[in-house]
Amino acid sequence: MIRKPMKLRKRRTYIRRKTCRFCADSTLVITYKDPKTLRYFTTERGKIIPRRISGNCAKHQRKLTLAIKRARHIALLPFVTTDF
Amino acid sequence: MTMRGYETVVIARADMKDDSLEDFRKKLLQIIEREGGILRGIEDWGKKRLAYEIRRHRKGNYLLFNYAGEEGLTTELERNLKIDERSLKYMTIRIEDSLDEEAVEAAKQQQDELMKKLAAEAEKKAESAAAPTAKIAIPAVPETGASEEGPGDEGEEKAAPAEAVEAEGVEAGETVEGESGELEPEMGEGNAAAEEETTGEVDSDESDPEIEEAAEEEVTEEEQEAGEVDSDEPEPEADAVKEEDK
Numbered sequence: 538m539i540r541k542p543m544k545l546r547k548r549r550t551y552i553r554r555k556t557c558r559f560c561a562d563s564t565l566v567i568t569y570k571d572p573k574t575l576r577y578f579t580t581e582r583g584k585i586i587p588r589r590i591s592g593n594c595a596k597h598q599r600k601l602t603l604a605i606k607r608a609r610h611i612a613l614l615p616f617v618t619t620d621f
Numbered sequence: 622m623t624m625r626g627y628e629t630v631v632i633a634r635a636d637m638k639d640d641s642l643e644d645f646r647k648k649l650l651q652i653i654e655r656e657g658g659i660l661r662g663i664e665d666w667g668k669k670r671l672a673y674e675i676r677r678h679r680k681g682n683y684l685l686f687n688y689a690g691e692e693g694l695t696t697e698l699e700r701n702l703k704i705d706e707r708s709l710k711y712m713t714i715r716i717e718d719s720l721d722e723e724a725v726e727a728a729k730q731q732q733d734e735l736m737k738k739l740a741a742e743a744e745k746k747a748e749s750a751a752a753p754t755a756k757i758a759i760p761a762v763p764e765t766g767a768s769e770e771g772p773g774d775e776g777e778e779k780a781a782p783a784e785a786v787e788a789e790g791v792e793a794g795e796t797v798e799g800e801s802g803e804l805e806p807e808m809g810e811g812n813a814a815a816e817e818e819t820t821g822e823v824d825s826d827e828s829d830p831e832i833e834e835a836a837e838e839e840v841t842e843e844e845q846e847a848g849e850v851d852s853d854e855p856e857p858e859a860d861a862v863k864e865e866d867k
Contacts, residue, residue: 611630
């Protein structure tokens with residue numbers, strides 16, 4: 538049996554928000570048409586930020602992911618940004 | 622047959638003239654009508670910068686159609702969008718699985734109101750388009766006279782309350798000011814009506830510093846560990862392979 542090498546297990550646990558931004562404020566709507574809000578949840582490179590860092594609840598993270606992917610399809614958000 | 626609610630976003634070429642864009646819009650509306658669809662809303666987001674190149678274009682004209690239709694409508698619409706060279710990209714989303722009779726009636730009423738509004742806007746456009754042509758008819762100096770008309774048109778058309786007219790007026794003003802390829806600096810100079818997002822720029826002031834930093838540090842740490850740029854993928858794959866070996 539090959540176990541995962543020990544060095545990969547050691548990972549800093551990052552502070553993350555305790556509450557889901559969308560659960561707390563029920564007026565925020567997740568829609569693919571609003572790249573400004575969606576961009577909060579992507580890295581500079583354009584990658585979607587994982588839930589354990591963004592603090593979203595599962596339901597909203599799923600909706601968010603769907604919205605981001607739709608926005609990418611419509612060129613409101615990039616797939617990848619390489620320029621710095 | 623069930624009526625379903627759809628929403629289609631179309632990215633049209635940005636280098637079209639306004640009347641070509643109008644034709645394109647009308648053509649799509651005709652298709653919706655022809656196939657027995659009910660139009661519930663149209664939005665024109667105007668020219669926006671694209672987050673990535675599409676067919677060598679960097680800007681596009683965004684149109685949104687909100688409609689309800691039966692089977693075959695979307696297929697027909699998309700078929701036409703695919704063939705037409707004026708559309709760069711399109712995306713259709715299903716909003717409602719089925720509309721019951723009430724909803725269908727409500728949608729039809731929405732459509733009637735919408736059609737009236739569009740007709741009214743079209744009339745206003747025709748009026749304000751007629752007026753400037755009267756001005757140009759004056760046998761003044763040709764070139765400078767035309768450029769003076771530009772801001773004049775803009776002022777006139779901005780006075781009209783309808784949004785569509787405003788957008789068209791601003792666009793006309795922009796094209797008169799400079800036919801150069803780079804519209805971005807002009808757009809950026811605070812044209813409130815047509816304020817577009819330059820999606821290429823990232824405003825680090827606005828974004829949540831916590832989230833950004835955490836995410837970035839995570840990425841770089843992974844890079845150091847795995848020694849590769851995108852280390853997200855190799856790790857789970859490696860795990861899966863190792864588990865299979867067991």
